[in-house]
Amino acid sequence: MAEDGEGPLWYRGLATSEEAPLAAHVDQVLANFGVQHIVIGHSVTAGTVMTRHAGKVIMIDVGLSAVYGGPPACLVIENGKPYTLHRGQKLELPEGGADPLPYLKAAAALDPQPSRLQKLIDQLEAQPAGAARLGRVG
Structure with a gap:
C-alpha cells in the first residue's frame, strides 16, 4: 500500500487526471467525510496554490x-473560505467553476518577473472562449 501508485500515499489522479470522469468520485468523498474541500500535496503546481474540480480539490504543493524554486505560498481557510497567501498577499481562490485567470494574474503580479505562472496564463488565454479551463493543471 505504501508504495502502490494507486494507494492513498501516491495517488495523483485528483491532480493530474481529466476532471469529468472523477466528478462523482470527488462529490462522494466530500459527502462521505462531510467536508467542503480535499487538500492535496505531492503534485507540484505551476507556482501557486491551485484549485480543481470547481474548487473542491485544492493543490497546495507550490x-x-x-x-x-517555488514562491512562498500557502493555503489559508477562514470561515470555510479558501485563500492563498502568495508572497504575503491574501488572494481569493477560484471556486465553483470561476475563471482562474484573474487569480493567476494577481498571483503572477506578485512574483519576480518573469513569473513561473506566465506560461499557464498564456496557455489559458490561448484557449477558445468558453473552453473548460484547468481540466489539467501543469
Whole structure:
C-alpha cells in the first residue's frame, strides 16, 4: 500500500487526471467525510496554490523546495473560505467553476518577473472562449 501508485500515499489522479470522469468520485468523498474541500500535496503546481474540480480539490504543493524554486505560498481557510497567501498577499481562490485567470494574474503580479505562472496564463488565454479551463493543471 505504501508504495502502490494507486494507494492513498501516491495517488495523483485528483491532480493530474481529466476532471469529468472523477466528478462523482470527488462529490462522494466530500459527502462521505462531510467536508467542503480535499487538500492535496505531492503534485507540484505551476507556482501557486491551485484549485480543481470547481474548487473542491485544492493543490497546495507550490514547489517550495530549492529544487523547484517555488514562491512562498500557502493555503489559508477562514470561515470555510479558501485563500492563498502568495508572497504575503491574501488572494481569493477560484471556486465553483470561476475563471482562474484573474487569480493567476494577481498571483503572477506578485512574483519576480518573469513569473513561473506566465506560461499557464498564456496557455489559458490561448484557449477558445468558453473552453473548460484547468481540466489539467501543469
